[in-house]
Amino acid sequence: MRDKFVVALAVAAGVLLAFNLYRIFLVLPDEALQGAIYRIIFFHVPAAITGMIGYFAALLLSLAYLSFGNFRYDSLAASVVEVSVVFSVVNIVTGSIWARVIWGIWWTWDYRLTSALVCVLIFSGYLMLRRAIDEPTQRARLSAALCVFGCIDVVIVWKSIEWFRTQHPGPVLSIRTGGGRIDPAMEQMLYLNFAAILMIAIALVLIRTRQEATAREIDSLRRIANAA
Amino acid sequence: MDARNFTFMFYGFLAAWLIVLLYVISLARRGARLNRELEQVKQLIGADRASEPARLEDRSR
Amino acid sequence: MKSLAQALSVARKDLAIELRTKESINAAGAFAVVILLLFSFAFDPGADATREIGGGLLWLVFAFAGALIFNRGFARELPNDCLDTLLSSAVSGASLLLGKSFANLLMLLAVEFLSLFVFGIFYDVRWWLRPLELAALCVLATWGISVIGAVFGALTVNLRLRELMLPVIIYPLLIPLLIAAIEITNALFSNRPLGSYELLWGRVLLVFDIVFTALAMALAETILVN
Numbered sequence: 368m369r370d371k372f373v374v375a376l377a378v379a380a381g382v383l384l385a386f387n388l389y390r391i392f393l394v395l396p397d398e399a400l401q402g403a404i405y406r407i408i409f410f411h412v413p414a415a416i417t418g419m420i421g422y423f424a425a426l427l428l429s430l431a432y433l434s435f436g437n438f439r440y441d442s443l444a445a446s447v448v449e450v451s452v453v454f455s456v457v458n459i460v461t462g463s464i465w466a467r468v469i470w471g472i473w474w475t476w477d478y479r480l481t482s483a484l485v486c487v488l489i490f491s492g493y494l495m496l497r498r499a500i501d502e503p504t505q506r507a508r509l510s511a512a513l514c515v516f517g518c519i520d521v522v523i524v525w526k527s528i529e530w531f532r533t534q535h536p537g538p539v540l541s542i543r544t545g546g547g548r549i550d551p552a553m554e555q556m557l558y559l560n561f562a563a564i565l566m567i568a569i570a571l572v573l574i575r576t577r578q579e580a581t582a583r584e585i586d587s588l589r590r591i592a593n594a595a
Numbered sequence: 596m597d598a599r600n601f602t603f604m605f606y607g608f609l610a611a612w613l614i615v616l617l618y619v620i621s622l623a624r625r626g627a628r629l630n631r632e633l634e635q636v637k638q639l640i641g642a643d644r645a646s647e648p649a650r651l652e653d654r655s656r
Numbered sequence: 657m658k659s660l661a662q663a664l665s666v667a668r669k670d671l672a673i674e675l676r677t678k679e680s681i682n683a684a685g686a687f688a689v690v691i692l693l694l695f696s697f698a699f700d701p702g703a704d705a706t707r708e709i710g711g712g713l714l715w716l717v718f719a720f721a722g723a724l725i726f727n728r729g730f731a732r733e734l735p736n737d738c739l740d741t742l743l744s745s746a747v748s749g750a751s752l753l754l755g756k757s758f759a760n761l762l763m764l765l766a767v768e769f770l771s772l773f774v775f776g777i778f779y780d781v782r783w784w785l786r787p788l789e790l791a792a793l794c795v796l797a798t799w800g801i802s803v804i805g806a807v808f809g810a811l812t813v814n815l816r817l818r819e820l821m822l823p824v825i826i827y828p829l830l831i832p833l834l835i836a837a838i839e840i841t842n843a844l845f846s847n848r849p850l851g852s853y854e855l856l857w858g859r860v861l862l863v864f865d866i867v868f869t870a871l872a873m874a875l876a877e878t879i880l881v882n
Binding site for chain 2: 401402403404406407410411414450453456457460461464465467468567571574575577578581582584585588589591592
Binding site for chain 1: 804807808811812814815816817821824825827828829831832835836856857860863864867868871875878879881
């Protein structure tokens with residue numbers, strides 16, 4: 368049942384993505400000021416939002432694990448963080464390539480860039496911590512604690528650097544600006560590609576969670592084998 | 596399309612999909628390894644069960 | 657009130673051990689001095705350049721030296737099962753963490769004081785021009801580093817690769833605090849009056865300290881249960 372759902376999700380994401388790529392490259396015109404390079408936004412922004420949703424979900428799942436002690440929350444949190452880190456890296460790399468063309472530099476210590484990088488560093492630490500602990504209960508508890516600390520730290524980084532100047536383009540989506548900052552056709556495209564990337568991310572998370580369950584099964588079978 | 600821009604756009608898309616692809620490959624490899632391990636452990640337990648059925652039944656009670 | 661007294665007694669115990677063995681202080685102090693020396697060879701900066709990079713250099717040295725101190729903080733309790741005894745004693749987890757943070761704070765402040773002297777000599781910076789503001793900044797920023805150090809020292813104490821995991825985890829978390837401390841220190845070294853820019857960073861420091869101290873207290877039992 369679940370396997371079929373994952374396959375269906377992946378296929379749907381693939382179809383949507385193919386349609387999106389066709390529209391992005393062949394239907395939408397070049398942007399007036401930036402030329403062809405602006406098309407990176409269709410992956411840059413959805414990857415960023417997917418990552419942020421993932422970290423937020425991981426925070427909730429970690430709190431849920433700490434409150435209820437169910438291992439499902441823990442493995443789901445680990446899977447979500449791993450996939451989010453992948454999409455955050457996509458976000459940073461595509462952004463960097465865009466910046467090379469438009470700003471003439473690969474990197475600047477702007478607040479969005481800084482907080483994105485801090486996110487990747489903290490949650491890579493989270494994944495490393497999980498590898499360093501063998502005992503499942505301890506691993507779940509400690510990594511949940513780190514996740515809570517990490518998420519709050521990211522908020523502080525975001526807020527603190529937001530007070531200072533920024534080089535990054537401001538928000539363009541009409542839910543934040545009330546419209547007028549982006550062409551409706553392009554905005555629609557952003558949402559469509561966000562849907563595609565989110566579907567891919569969910570499929571990856573489900574596959575990863577499944578692996579965590581397998582790992583737990585192996586662990587318990589090993590214990591039985593050792594005890595017998 | 597603007598040629599210089601286009602090259603960088605191409606790099607951007609390439610990089611994005613390469614990263615996702617690398618992750619999917621690592622995911623697949625880890626999945627295969629886990630399945631193999633599961634089979635091994637199951638066989639191990641199956642062998643145990645064949646040799647000492649009584650003890651395992653005792654444990655389940 | 658009682659938990660504060662407990663925290664202070666934990667801190668007193670740690671400092672007494674430290675004064676007898678001097679293992680953390682010696683290691684961290686020597687490390688800080690060596691790094692400062694190496695940097696002065698590597699860059700041989702003039703007076704203006706030093707004022708520009710001085711804050712960054714110092715706070716990185718403090719953060720590195722801190723990691724040495726924090727690694728010992730809980731690892732010191734491992735022989736003879738002292739940690740288990742502490743956890744099963746009447747001292748609450750929150751008090752234990754708070755006490756360890758106090759001990760970290762005082763040890764790191766001592767290392768910072770030593771580093772400032774060395775820094776003043778090798779880099780010819782008159783760091784004592786604004787003693788009160790510098791002291792306040794050091795206490796505020798070092799408290800944040802110490803709390804994070806105590807929490808993650810406890811979290812990583814039972815890991816293999818403990819000494820590797822601790823820096824990997826704490827440095828990204830310390831980024832906002834270090835940026836704030838560096839900005840204010842640079843203003844102090846160049847003897848600029850603290851404007852709204854520096855005060856904003858001061859607010860970041862304050863928020864960091866309060867939020868993470870509260871969070872450490874709230875999650876103490878989660879982190880410390882074995």
